[in-house]
Amino acid sequence: xxxxxxxxxxxxxxxxxxxxxxxxxxxxxxxxxxxxxxxxxxxxxxxxxxxxxxxxxxxxxxxxxxxxxxxxxxxxxxxxxxxxxxxxxxxxxxxxxxxxxxxxxxxxxxxxxxxxxxxxxxxxxxxxxxxxxxxxxxxxxxxxxxxxxxxxxxxxxxxxxxxxxxxxxxxxxxxxxxxxxxxxxxxxxxxxxxxxxxxxxxxxxxxxxxxxxxxxxxxxxxxxxxxxxxxxxxxxxxxxxxxxxxxxxxxxxxxxxxxxxxxxxxxxxxxxxxxxxxxxxxxxxxxxxxxxxxxxxxxxxxxxxxxxxxxxxxxxxxxxxxxxxxx
Numbered sequence: 110x111x112x113x114x115x116x117x118x119x120x121x122x123x124x125x126x127x128x129x130x131x132x133x134x135x136x137x138x139x140x141x142x143x144x145x146x147x148x149x150x151x152x153x154x155x156x157x158x159x160x161x162x163x164x165x166x167x168x169x170x171x172x173x174x175x176x177x178x179x180x181x182x183x184x185x186x187x188x189x190x191x192x193x194x195x196x197x198x199x200x201x202x203x204x205x206x207x208x209x210x211x212x213x214x215x216x217x218x219x220x221x222x223x224x225x226x227x228x229x230x231x232x233x234x235x236x237x238x239x240x241x242x243x244x245x246x247x248x249x250x251x252x253x254x255x256x257x258x259x260x261x262x263x264x265x266x267x268x269x270x271x272x273x274x275x276x277x278x279x280x281x282x283x284x285x286x287x288x289x290x291x292x293x294x295x296x297x298x299x300x301x302x303x304x305x306x307x308x309x310x311x312x313x314x315x316x317x318x319x320x321x322x323x324x325x326x327x328x329x330x331x332x333x334x335x336x337x338x339x340x341x342x343x344x345x346x347x348x349x350x351x352x353x354x355x356x357x358x359x360x361x362x363x364x365x366x367x368x369x370x371x372x373x374x375x376x377x378x379x380x381x382x383x384x385x386x387x388x389x390x391x392x393x394x395x396x397x398x399x400x401x402x403x404x405x406x407x408x409x410x411x412x413x414x415x416x417x418x419x420x421x422x423x424x425x426x427x428x429x430x431x432x433x434x435x436x
Contacts, residue, residue, distance in 0.1 A: 131294040132191040135211040138256065139195040140271045141280035146290060147301040149192040151185075157298065157341035158410045166417065180224045182217035189214040190259075198305045209264035209272055211256075218255055225253065236273045242266065289336045297338025297348070307332030307351075328365040331358030332402075344407050351402040359397035366395060366404060381419040385412045 131148040139146065154160040164186065178184050189212060196208040225241045226232070232239050240254045252269040254262045262272045282290075289302035307329035337349040353359045370390045376383035385408070394405040 131290060131300075132193060132213055135191060135193040135213060135260070136290070137279040138211055138260075138262075138272045138275045139193060139209060139280070139282075140197070140207075140268055140275070141282060142197040143195040143282060144198045144286065144305045145301065145303040146193065146195045146286065148194075148294065150298070151189045151191060153298055154341070155186075158343065159341055159345060159413055162410075162414050162417070180220065182220045183214070185214075188216070207265045207268045209262060209268040211272065212261045212263075213259055214261065215259065216255055216261055218258070221255070235270050236276075238273050240266070240269060240273070285334060289334060293336040293338045293350075296340065298341045299339030300337065302336045304334050306330075307335070328358070328362045331355070331362065341410070343410050345410055345413055347406045347408070349402075349404045353400050353402060356397070356399050359400050359402045362402045363395055363397045370395075381415055385416045388412070 132150065136146070136148070155164065183189075191213045193211045194208065195211075222232075222239070222241075230241045230243055232241050234240070235254070238254050238256060240252050242250055242252050250266055252262075252264065252266040254269055254273065256262050256273055256276060262269050264272075283304060286302060286304045289304070290300075293300040293302055331353040332351045333354060334352040335350065337347070339348075340346040351359075351362065353362060370393060373390050374387045377387035378384075389406050389408045389412070392407055394403070396403055
């Protein structure tokens, strides 16, 4: 499927830098049926030590990056400010799967218009806004639009149209999701919030015959809501919180995570990656209170740099970037 060149590049680079606090202006535009939301403040991530480190690992000297910047007049390192991803979740018998990515930044509308049309895209008007489509015109086809001079939207066609309509009448999100966003977004540079529950994740473990994965699936199925965040600094703080069906389920989830952590700690002697992981797990906080599950981990920022270097971050970002721009 044809994808508009600027959007995968933006998403690839932005997610490589880090997640951050919510942009309320973008949040007010997402479809009301959203069940999972994550937010990226690229400006905030850029000034963090780990964000600065990752930016040095992104290979922007290749032909693909140069062509994208020249054709669109857009340099994500300079022009991208914030990003939100939202989705109603996986497809079901009652509804189709969808997603939308909203980006705030500095965009050259004329250059983007020319590029998309030169790649075979077409344009239609929705609410006075140009919506760009690939050569296919199915309702599930990906679409791209500039909803405002500083807001770009990418997603399935129905979701993009809904975002444009939401400019005049902002939707009301599910109150449980809104409460999660308000709580996790206030204290983290990186966050996600979900009211999907754990059953859709558990399906990935159900296909395994390993009893260890079966227990993971059972624990995940008990999750009704979840949120997690990252706070950058000299020490990077990671947290994950979940609401389960019962106090017993919360305790079971603690047991499963503790068991999986013990497997990670056994990798201490397997090079730098194993040592960093094991040291982080040594200091992990893990508990249950009623039907609430909580996990937090603190990792020195320098250790994350070590982990990224040992994992070949530079190569990984380079290949991921090229793969995105080729689509």
